[in-house]
Amino acid sequence: MGSLDVSRDELTVLVTGFGPFKKEYPVNPAWEITASLPDYLPPDRVKDPARQTSSNLPAVRILKHGPVRVNYHVVRELVPTLWDNPEQKVDYIIHIGMAGPQQVYSLERRGHRDEYDKEDVDGQLLGDDEKRKLGDDTWVWNGVPEELLTDLNIEKIYKRWVERSPNKDDVKLQISEDAGHYLCDFIYFSSLAHLWKQQRPRKVIFFHVPLHSDGESLSRGKELALQLVRSVTEVGLDEAASG
Numbered sequence: 261m262g263s264l265d266v267s268r269d270e271l272t273v274l275v276t277g278f279g280p281f282k283k284e285y286p287v288n289p290a291w292e293i294t295a296s297l298p299d300y301l302p303p304d305r306v307k308d309p310a311r312q313t314s315s316n317l318p319a320v321r322i323l324k325h326g327p328v329r330v331n332y333h334v335v336r337e338l339v340p341t342l343w344d345n346p347e348q349k350v351d352y353i354i355h356i357g358m359a360g361p362q363q364v365y366s367l368e369r370r371g372h373r374d375e376y377d378k379e380d381v382d383g384q385l386l387g388d389d390e391k392r393k394l395g396d397d398t399w400v401w402n403g404v405p406e407e408l409l410t411d412l413n414i415e416k417i418y419k420r421w422v423e424r425s426p427n428k429d430d431v432k433l434q435i436s437e438d439a440g441h442y443l444c445d446f447i448y449f450s451s452l453a454h455l456w457k458q459q460r461p462r463k464v465i466f467f468h469v470p471l472h473s474d475g476e477s478l479s480r481g482k483e484l485a486l487q488l489v490r491s492v493t494e495v496g497l498d499e500a501a502s503g
Contacts, residue, residue, distance in 0.1 A: 270319045271497075273301075273489050274342060274350040278357050278443065279327025282381055287473040290356040291327035293481040298322060301489055320493050323350065330381040330443045336400070339450040343460075352412075352463045352492055353451060356485065357444035359468040365484055366436035367418055368466035370409045371449030373401055375441045386446070401453055408452035411462040413495055420491040426483055433484075439466055465492065 277294030280286050301320035328338065342353060359366065376386040391399040414435055422433050439445035448466040455462045467488055469481045 270321055271351045271493050272321045272323060272349065273493065274323045274325060274348075274353045275485070275489070276328055276342070276353070276355050276447070277324070277326040278330050278447075280381075281330050281358065285358065285471060285473075288327065288358055289469055289471065289473045289478060289481055290358045292473060292478050293469060293485050294324050294326055294356050296478065296482045297324060297485060297489075301486065301493070304490070317490075317494055317497060320489060322489060323348065328447070332376070332380050332384060332386045332443070332446060335443060335447045335450055339447065339454055343451070343454055352465075352496070354485070354488060354492065355444070355447050355451065355464070355466045357447070357466065357468055358471050359440075359444075361471055363431040363470055364468075365431060365433050365470070365481075366468040367414060367421070367434070367488070368436050368439040368444075368448060368468060369414050370407050370437060371439060371452045371466070372441055372445050373404060373406045373408075373449055373453070376446060378442055380443060404453045404456060408449060408456055408462065410452065410465050412465055412492060413499060414465070416495045416498075417465070417488075417491045420495060421484075421488055424487040424491065427480060431480070436468065439468070444468065463496070 275294050275297060277291035278288050279291050281288055299322060301322060304317075325342065328335065342350070374389055374392065376388060379385055388399065388401065392401075418433075418435050425433060439448050444466060448464070451464040452462050455464065465488075467485065469484075470477065
């Protein structure tokens, strides 16, 4: 996993959200939720002495990037800049994207390299499968595994996230194994692959939210995103302190 400097005064979590998705979804809740997040994680409002949580969590800065265009080329060019910006070091990245109409919020465990056969919002195909079959040595993912998993302890994060999340009786919170082989999966795998190639800890996760953009849904999504930021940083700090 690599070590986390527990002596630092501040952790940084970068959150991305996709922009409009064709005519059907001129408002993408992924970006609306991302844009609504505060610049810093608010103080913990949950005071439960029985819960095993970090009491010394430093300030957590939340950076927001987007709206990200639902376009393969844009995403491929963007991801390295998020991780390699010398003026904006990040400890974790949370990518947020839109799923279906069901009231389901998913933490994605894995990203996929292949089978991106649907056009993006600009009518463009990725075209990577052809490069892979031809053995193109210049292909950016040449030699990268077909699937990559986050290095974050998703089970611990999920457990803590569920414990802290409001209205969990009204929605389904789950760990998912399939991010969909479209732009959500693509940005996630792009992050995972970039870190894999650099032999860096894959401290990234993807958060799928329902497609609804009404006020209640966005408010719920914001709170769930904040609790995800808290859970990711707390679990990371706990593991760094114990290992």
